Amino acid sequence: MTTMQRPRAAIYARISRDIAGQGLGTERQVAECQALADRNGLEVVRVYVDNDISAFGGRPRPEFERMQADIRTGTVQTVVCWDTSRLLRKTRELEDFIDLCQPRNVDTLQVNGLRVDLSSSHSRAIAKQGMVYHQMESELKSERIKAQKRQAAASGKYLGGRVPYGWRKVDTITDTLGRVRGGQIVVDDPAAALIRSGTEAIVAGRSLISVTREWADAGAIGLTGNRMNTTQVRRILLRPRNAGLSMFHGQVMGNDWPAIVPLSTFRKMEAILTSPDRPRQAESKFRYLLSGVALCYCGAYMTGFGAPERRSYRCSVHQAGGRYIRGHANRAMGPLDHYVRSVTSHYLGRSDVRAQLLKDMQRLADSERPVESADIARLVSMKQDLIRRWTRGEIDDGEWEEARQEIVNQIAALEAVTKANGGNRAVFSALATEDPGAAFLSSPVEVQREILREVFRIQLRESGPYRGTFDPETVSITLKEAMDG
Ligand SMILES: [Zn+2]
Incomplete structure (x- = not known):
């Protein structure tokens, strides 16, 4: 009887997030499938294991x-799995699987259920019904995962998914009892250094373009595998996470994410990048000293124009019309830049x-109240305390909503204070030296x-037709009124 060939079976196991969480790893699935195969006198010819993270x-x-493919060629005559939800993920997959197995008399054994005899229409119907149930259950699980994420966010924990740029995941940590504790998020030094220097550069008055160029030179790569553009760099710099704030649906939830930049620096940078006075498009367009800085006598900005050796500034009215319009300023770039700089x-x-400028800036600095990490931490812990009391029934829904709104308002107020003052950093970094000039x-x-x-x-004065020589008399340079004081 030992010479009799046993039916050839395949074991199929699949790991996905939901079962991994329940400790049902592939090893256990395979072991139980092997035992079931043995009990049924099957010879396991091959074990197939897929690792897919989301069930649907x-x-x-x-x-x-x-x-x-092996079923098709007859290599496999029976399939052994944990249950059909491991084997098939969608009702459509079941239909295809039935079409494959039924003509070949290939049955499926489940550790966690009955034999699926695909030759019986009754059994097929039960399998289909089970599949619908599993599909529904899996959707419920994804709801549960969302709820868990929400909870994790509330305590500042990592939400899963792709680790954001600037951090990396230290894989599975085992505690002293040998239990696996999941991954931990730590600062990724090379990327974090770029985020830090980029944030400081913006605060020091540098442009997003130059930060983008620096990141590209340093070999920073975006999600698509290419160098990042200004929009991507801006998005990364503006993430509250950089300052250790974990967010969920636009709300600050906690501040125990490992920070890359101090919150106060982050807020300054944020204020600069989001200031309505700094149009983003214009910022990326202007490469010359006085484009968008100097004014034509008509009041419109001048913009740089022309081939390198004969570049000039022209009133933007020219640019808008696409051809020369009489009666607007037009100057050679080199001599004007030189004159303005000196x-x-x-x-x-x-x-x-210098004294006046420093005084102005001091006044602005005094009116600014930096949002410190402690302020946010206090509010977040108030919120968590509130949640605890609400779940214990110590406060009712009305009181909960009122208190919650108050905390949200306080956070918003803290944010608003720092938005007010974004400029002047560049001026300060120049003035705070021995020789500002x-x-x-x-x-x-x-x-x-x-x-x-x-x-x-x-501002450029009316000068009549350009005669090839630069006349300083046609340029007016004055201190701004706010600075005149
Ligand atoms: Zn003009």
């Missing part, structure tokens, strides 16, 4: 495909001007632009 994600399952650097170096001249063009826009009003 519809991801390809290479091993499942391979097993179907005049303004001289101004910035003057002790009276020299500091201005050695700054990158974008910082010089910030300073000029913040401190001076530069």
Whole structure:
């Protein structure tokens, strides 16, 4: 009797997030399937294991495909699985599986259920019904996972999914009792260094473009595997997570995410990047010192124009019309830039001007109340305390909603205070040196632009037709009124 060939069986196991969470790993699935195969006198010729994380994600399952191919060729005569929900994820897959197995008399044994005899229409109907049930249950599970994520967010924990740029996941940690505790999120140093330097660069008055260029030079790669563009860099810099705040649906939920930048620096950078005074499009368009800074006598901004060796500034009215319009300013770029730089650097170096600028900035700084991490932490812990009392029934729904709204308002108020003041950082970084004039001249063009826009009003006078020589008399450079004080 030992010479008699036993029916050839395949074991199919699938790991997905839901069962992994219940400790039902593939090893246990396979072991139980093997025992069932033994009890039924089957010879297991092959074990197929797929690792797919979401039960209804519809991801390809290479091993499942391979097993179907082996069923087709007759290599496999019986399938053993934990239950059909491991084997098949959708009712449509069941239909296909029936079409494959029924003509070949291939049955399916389940550890966790009955034999699925596909030759019997009654058994097929039961299998289909079971599948509908599993599909529904899986959808419920995904609801449950969402609820768990919400809860995790409330306590500042990692929500799962792709780890955001700037952090990495340290895989499974085992505690002292040998229990697996899941992953932990830690700061990813090279990426975090870029986020930190990018945030500081914005605060120091540099542009998003230069930060983007720096990231590209450092080899930073976005989700698509390419270098990041300004929009992506901006999005990354503006994530509250960078300052350790975990968010859920736009609300600050906690502050125990590992921070990359101090909250106060983050808020300054955020205020600058989101300031309505800094149109993003214009920011990326202007590469020349006085584009969008100097004014034509008509009041419109000048923009840079032309081939490198003969570049000029023209009133933006020209650009808008696409052809030359008489009666608007037009200057060669080189001489005008040179003149403006020498005049303004001289101004910035003057002790009276410098003192006035510093005084103005001090006044702005005094009116600013930095949002400290402690403020947010206090509010978040108030909120959690509130949740506890509400779940214990110590406060009713009305009181809960009232208190919750109060906390939300307080957080919003804290945010609003810091939004008010975003500018002046570039000016300050130049002035806070021994020689502000020299500091201005050695700054990158974008910082010089910030300073000029913040401190001076530069306007071109009517000059008649351009005669090829630069006339300083046709340029007016004054300190802005706010700074004149
Ligand atoms: Zn004009």
